[in-house]
Amino acid sequence: xxxxxxxxxxxxxxxxxxVDPFGREMNYLRLAITNRCNLRCLYxxxxxxxxxxxxxxILQFEEMEKLIQIFQNLGVNKLRITGGEPFVRKGxxxxxxxxxxxxxxxxxxxxxxxxxxxxxxxxLEGLKIGSLNISLDSLxxxxxxxxxxxxxxxxxxxxxxxxxxxxxxIKLNMVVLAGINDDEIISxxxxxxxxxIEVRFIEQMPFSGGPASExxxxxxxxxxxxxxxxxxxxxxSLPNSTARIFHNPGYKGTIGIIAGYSRTFCSSCTRLRxxxxxxLKTCLYDRGAVNLKEMLRSGKTDLQIKNAIILAVQNxxxxxxxxxxxxxxxxxxxxxxxxx
Ligand code: SAM
Numbered sequence: 176x177x178x179x180x181x182x183x184x185x186x187x188x189x190x191x192x193x194v195d196p197f198g199r200e201m202n203y204l205r206l207a208i209t210n211r212c213n214l215r216c217l218y219x220x221x222x223x224x225x226x227x228x229x230x231x232x233i234l235q236f237e238e239m240e241k242l243i244q245i246f247q248n249l250g251v252n253k254l255r256i257t258g259g260e261p262f263v264r265k266g267x268x269x270x271x272x273x274x275x276x277x278x279x280x281x282x283x284x285x286x287x288x289x290x291x292x293x294x295x296x297x298x299l300e301g302l303k304i305g306s307l308n309i310s311l312d313s314l315x316x317x318x319x320x321x322x323x324x325x326x327x328x329x330x331x332x333x334x335x336x337x338x339x340x341x342x343x344x345i346k347l348n349m350v351v352l353a354g355i356n357d358d359e360i361i362s363x364x365x366x367x368x369x370x371x372i373e374v375r376f377i378e379q380m381p382f383s384g385g386p387a388s389e390x391x392x393x394x395x396x397x398x399x400x401x402x403x404x405x406x407x408x409x410x411x412s413l414p415n416s417t418a419r420i421f422h423n424p425g426y427k428g429t430i431g432i433i434a435g436y437s438r439t440f441c442s443s444c445t446r447l448r449x450x451x452x453x454x455l456k457t458c459l460y461d462r463g464a465v466n467l468k469e470m471l472r473s474g475k476t477d478l479q480i481k482n483a484i485i486l487a488v489q490n491x492x493x494x495x496x497x498x499x500x501x502x503x504x505x506x507x508x509x510x511x512x513x514x515x
Contacts, residue, residue: 191250193251193447194489195457196489196493197442197491199444199445200445201445201446201457201491202250202251202445203251203253203254204243204251204447205254205255205446206243206254206255206256206514207257207258207448207451207511207514207515208233208234208236208239208257208258208261209233209263210225210227210233210258210259210452210509210512211227211258211259211263211264212224212259213288214290214324214327215323216312216324217321217383218350218352218388218390218510219382219509220509220511221383221385222324225512234451234453234471236266236270236273238453239449240270240273241471241477242453242471242480243280244277244477245477245481246447246484247279248279249484249485251279251280253283254274254282255284255285256271256283256286257285257286257514258286258514258515259514260288261286261287262287262291263291268295268298271283282305283305284304284307284308285304285307286309288310288323289334289335290327290330290331293334296334296338296343299341299343300341306343306344307338307343307346308348309338309346309347310350311348311349312350312352314359314362316328318355319331322352322355339370345372346374346431349363349374349376351397352379353389353390353391353392357392361404364401364423366428367423367426367427367430368426369427371428373428373430373431374428374430375430375433376394376431378434379391379392380435380510381436382509382513382515383509383510384510386507391436393436393437394419394432394434394439395437398419405423407424408421414443415445416440417435417440417444419431438494438496441458441493441494444458448513450514451512452468453469455484457490457498458491460495460499461499464487465484
């Protein structure tokens with residue numbers, strides 16, 4: 176893991192400790208709590224899964240809590256819990272309840288495939304959950320099986336319906352795969368006519384854990400399809416959002432497009448990631464900046480960990496292209512190993 180030490184300036188008037196060289200204040204931490212997943216989505220994991228190390232290899236909940244404590248003292252106030260599939264990890268709900276008590280964390284979002292959430296939605300309603308982002312790549316059962324290689328469509332649809340009826344705000348994430356599910360963009364958009372949810376179309380990124388994909392469809396292509404069908408579609412501007420958000424007049428919900436491959440939102444990205452193995456990433460496309468697990472397990476003090484995080488942020492690349500180039504990142508990790 177390299178740290179480039181040539182540009183360590185901090186903008187003058189910022190209160191936050193985590194400001195990158197381009198003035199972006201990092202207040203959002205995405206914590207991937209496991210690399211295991213019950214599904215095998217084509218664009219995320221090979222059919223045989225990814226190599227799994229012993230449980231010791233990934234961060235323990237107490238270690239994560241310690242890190243969240245450190246991050247909140249550095250100015251992080253939003254958390255996303257992701258994976259792998261977060262709900263395959265035993266003890267998640269108890270962990271969430273403990274994190275819920277962290278004073279400076281005022282929002283906890285979750286990304287899940289929703290297969291296991293049926294019985295715990297009411298527990299989640301009692302926490303500071305801002306949104307539940309649920310992955311759903313097809314509204315057709317046979318196609319869902321083709322994409323996820325698992326037969327969980329019925330339970331997932333049932334759980335999504337339950338979640339929509341709850342107090343939690345729901346976002347459906349659909350990774351658009353050319354030639355596989357791109358003909359469902361309009362059917363997905365119709366869901367937001369009567370439902371106050373957000374449907375988000377995500378550009379496929381090169382994190383399949385296998386060979387590069389040929390089914391990438393760009394955010395611009397997705398928007399063209401939407402504009403043809405919905406000429407009155409208008410865009411809402413949101414600060415620091417990775418998604419471009421659109422409304423169709425009369426529709427209850429919203430439509431998001433996430434250009435994760437084109438990387439058009441990097442200038443406003445304020446996200447940090449910690450992988451299941453405890454590696455801090457300041458960009459999805461970098462190779463990792465600090466091994467936080469090693470620091471925790473070798474008895475480094477909170478101050479030393481804090482300083483390492485600050486330094487990593489001060490060395491943050493301008494965008495995903497610079498990150499990729501700087502670290503010559505050519506390994507195709509699975510998104511489950513990085514934390515989606
Ligand atoms: N298991 C959970 C789920 O299915 O939502 C959380 C982890 S998953 C890695 C998080 C998000 O990353 C999902 O919305 C998934 O669709 C997205 N994702 C995974 N691999 C991707 C890829 N190669 N390109 C774009 N998005 C991807």
